[in-house]
Amino acid sequence: MVFSITDPRSFRTVLPLYQHVRRIHPSASIPIILVGNKSDLLRARQVPADQGEALAAQLGGVYFEASARESHEGVQAAFLHLCQEVSRALGGTNGEKRKGGKTFVKENPRKCIPTSLINVLSPPFPNGEREGLQFIQS
Ligand SMILES: Nc1nc2c(ncn2[C@@H]2O[C@H](COP(=O)(O)OP(=O)(O)OP(=O)(O)O)[C@@H](O)[C@H]2O)c(=O)[nH]1
Numbered sequence: 001m002v003f004s005i006t007d008p009r010s011f012r013t014v015l016p017l018y019q020h021v022r023r024i025h026p027s028a029s030i031p032i033i034l035v036g037n038k039s040d041l042l043r044a045r046q047v048p049a050d051q052g053e054a055l056a057a058q059l060g061g062v063y064f065e066a067s068a069r070e071s072h073e074g075v076q077a078a079f080l081h082l083c084q085e086v087s088r089a090l091g092g093t094n095g096e097k098r099k100g101g102k103t104f105v106k107e108n109p110r111k112c113i114p115t116s117l118i119n120v121l122s123p124p125f126p127n128g129e130r131e132g133l134q135f136i137q138s
Contacts, residue, residue: 033063049065052065
């Protein structure tokens with residue numbers, strides 16, 4: 001779930017949205033990460049990092065700050081963590097299994113994610129590239 005650290009209203013929408021998802025899927029194991037976006041706009045910050053951390057903990061997830069601007073700082077770490085959590089929730093391993101249908105993340109080849117999941121989380125662009133991460137098909 002993503003909000004803007006410059007916009008407290010967006011922060012306040014996170015909990016109701018989460019509760020809405022939980023109402024629809026009351027018993028599902030839903031991996032959650034909370035991302036405070038626009039971390040490059042430090043002077044415009046209106047949501048302190050500790051509030052983000054507290055809310056993420058309340059939701060049972062981890063808090064990241066990221067910027068979608070220029071360097072995409074923090075985006076990759078957040079996305080990678082989410083993939084690992086989803087893989088774990090689906091009963092995947094930490095990358096030890098290397099049978100068919102797995103995709104290895106280039107930056108950390110020990111972590112593997114089912115290819116079907118990658119397609120859901122990060123559909124390829126028409127040219128075959130994916131935003132944020134580079135993947136190697138096994
Ligand atoms: N500086 C900065 N600007 C960002 C970042 N992410 C998005 N923006 C800018 O914020 C504005 C809104 O971005 P959108 O991608 O339209 O996001 P949205 O959730 O639709 O935002 P709203 O239109 O405010 O509801 C755009 O001008 C983006 O360029 C970021 O990480 N840093």
